[in-house]
Amino acid sequence: MDVDVAPKPAEPLLQLRGISKHFTGVQALDRIDLGVRAGELHVLFGENGAGKSTLINVVSGTFPPDEGSFHFEGEEIRHLTPQRARAIGISPVFQEFSLVPSLTVEENLFLGREITTGGVLRAREMRKRAQALIDELGFDLDPSRRVDDLSRAHQQMAEIAKALLGKVRLLILDEPTASLTERETGRLFELIARLKSRGVGLIYVSHRMREIRTLADRVTVLRDGRHVRTLDAASSTDGELVELMTGRKIDLLYPTITHKPGKVIVDVENLTLADGSVRDVNFYGRAGEITGIAGLVGCGKSELIRAIYGIEPATSGAIRIDGAPYEFPAARRSLKRGIAYFPANRTAEGLALSRPIRENASMTVLDLPAFARFGVLRQAAERAKIGGIMAQLQLRPPNIERAAGALSGGNRQKVMLARALTRELTVFLFDEPSVGIDVGAKLEVYEFMKSLVEAGAAVIVVSSELPEALALSNRLYVMHHGRIVAELTGADRTEQNVLSSFFRDHLTAEVA
Structure with missing residues (x-):
């Protein structure tokens, strides 16, 4: 058979x-x-x-x-x-x-x-x-x-x-x-x-x-x-x-954030950058809310917040921080003005990979007396402060003497976030905050932003992930080809409205 x-x-x-x-x-x-x-x-x-x-x-x-x-x-x-x-x-x-x-x-x-x-x-x-x-x-x-x-x-x-x-x-x-x-x-x-x-x-x-x-x-x-x-x-x-x-149930990917918009902390007027990536942009961010900036890769959204921090040079326009003109922005001056910037490329711009977590987390506060005096680093104070902050951020494993290059993407982002807890800051510029990190780490980053906003900080988030930009922001700017093409609030903050802003601008450019 x-x-x-x-x-x-x-x-x-x-x-x-x-x-x-x-x-x-x-x-x-x-x-x-x-x-x-x-x-x-x-x-x-x-x-x-x-x-x-x-x-x-x-x-x-x-x-x-x-x-x-x-x-x-x-x-x-x-x-x-x-x-x-x-x-x-x-x-x-x-x-x-x-x-x-x-x-x-x-x-x-x-x-x-x-x-x-x-x-x-x-x-x-x-x-x-x-x-x-x-x-x-x-x-x-x-x-x-x-x-x-x-x-x-x-x-x-x-x-x-x-x-x-x-x-x-x-x-x-x-x-x-x-x-x-x-x-x-x-x-x-x-x-x-x-x-x-x-x-x-x-x-x-x-x-x-x-x-x-x-x-x-x-x-x-x-x-x-x-x-x-x-x-x-x-x-x-x-x-x-x-x-x-x-290993646990996650019901909500994005936390519920209580926005209480206050005074304008960041005010940008007619800003144009030297490389043309940003042209005639008017933009503002308020205390107590997350201001989102959405757009495709290359639209100029990252360059905009880099210019506010002092990394990209501007040819015209004005920047005001808490009502005062901020001329000739530079990274060190921005920190002293209470502005923090978290780059999308943590490897190239954010971290010294061969140096310990401790040094990476403290490198933005070495001008403060609590960390250095007469040019001499107060190592015991540095170790105690950074150790406490990294424990708060649940660094895994909790060894602040490990090289930053040995960390996963999520833990590298935590080292970046630690800098925000080492000094008094009022403005937080996040460029693609969740790129290269997992769902669990994203939740921790979002909760961190929530705590900043609810404590009265002005948080500005640049994201190519449209669901992320919509879920986190109280107001959402849409950029396309270096310009702001829409400002969406309330019920107008929808994926359809963001996408229609892209296409409307594209069609207008073709007709012109």
């Missing part, structure tokens, strides 16, 4: 079993299992510090595992290096870019894999191949531009292009849309669909639930370096994923 035998399931493209990794004082990965199939997008989901970054570093050959087995396309892999990983088709795009700033885009794409004949670079062919790849990806990127002349969004595009230049069997994307506009994100999603259809497997790290819903086939949840569960994305709910990630 013939018996039907079910076909044997295809072997995973990548199969990790029992992967562990230990760093000094930290068990980063504890016997992790992970399987990624060809043509599948597999999301890694977990809080900052859950082990996601360590795991993708193991897969890409940056960190050797302490124990466990690693199979790729059915072959056991030992002593993996980044060079060998790329050679066998494992290509990562990390959150922290690996580009050389002083080189052009095309030079970065071919770095270490230059095309030569008889030891002579074939520059024309490399440029042609670079342009063809960028055209295929649909990115607005000039291969002849130097990387340090590019915006963060264009640097992200260059990283993605670099990862796709060679043979790719497994693509790793770590928060790839954090710096991209809606249009560029759409192009990336189209690219992901093409790669999946060609049998390329993808590991995708994201905290954005909408992206997970759009892209994921399966989701693996990590917590405290352990594998919690792997689920089919289609049959799981947002609440289930968040509960698995945090």
Whole structure:
């Protein structure tokens, strides 16, 4: 009698079993299992510090595992290096870019894999191949531009292009849309669909639930370096994923903030910046409320608050703080005027990664007598103050002598926030406050903002995440192409009104 035998399931493209990794004082990965199939997008989901970054570093050959087995396309892999990983088709795009700033885009794409004949670079062919790849990806990127002349969004595009230049069997994307506009994100999603259809497997790290819903086939949840569960994305709910990630139920992502708008603390009049990113902007922020600024990446919203703090130079217009003219803003003067700024790029602009948490948290208050006297640092006072603040912010683990570079994204943001608690401040400028941090850490940041506002501070939040901007703000400005195109309050603060502001401005520009 013939018996039907079910076909044997295809072997995973990548199969990790029992992967562990230990760093000094930290068990980063504890016997992790992970399987990624060809043509599948597999999301890694977990809080900052859950082990996601360590795991993708193991897969890409940056960190050797302490124990466990690693199979790729059915072959056991030992002593993996980044060079060998790329050679066998494992290509990562990390959150922290690996580009050389002083080189052009095309030079970065071919770095270490230059095309030569008889030891002579074939520059024309490399440029042609670079342009063809960028055209295929649909990115607005000039291969002849130097990387340090590019915006963060264009640097992200260059990283993605670099990862796709060679043979790719497994693509790793770590928060790839954090710096991209809606249009560029759409192009990336189209690219992901093409790669999946060609049998390329993808590991995708994201905290954005909408992206997970759009892209994921399966989701693996990590917590405290352990594998919690792997689920089919289609049959799981947002609440289930968040509960698995945090180990607790989270009913509301955004807190209820009691806004009590008071006097105008920040007043900007007809401000235009030297690079043209902000033009003739009028804007104000009041004590006791969160003022939001929404807009696509590159609209000028980040440059606006950087100008208030004194990082971007203005050519015309006026800034007033608490009614007094603020001419020639500069970071040190802003701190003395009671203004704090929290940059979107914590790695490049916010933190000294090689220095301890203690020093990073106290570096903005070394001019105060409580921390330094006659040019000598009062280390005991510094240690006591910063230790108390980091305990208040629930730093995990609570060791203020660890290097800031060893921290997860959420804990890095806490070190930044700690600076706001070390001196008297009245204005808080947040640039993309939740970028690169998990749901649990976002909640803590939002609660921090709530406490500031309800204590009477003026809080200004720049966000490319429209739900975040709408939920947090009492008043919401919409920026488009360097200008304020709408100010929304009350019931007018809706996603539809924000989006219609973009399109109305775009159509008006086309008619003109």
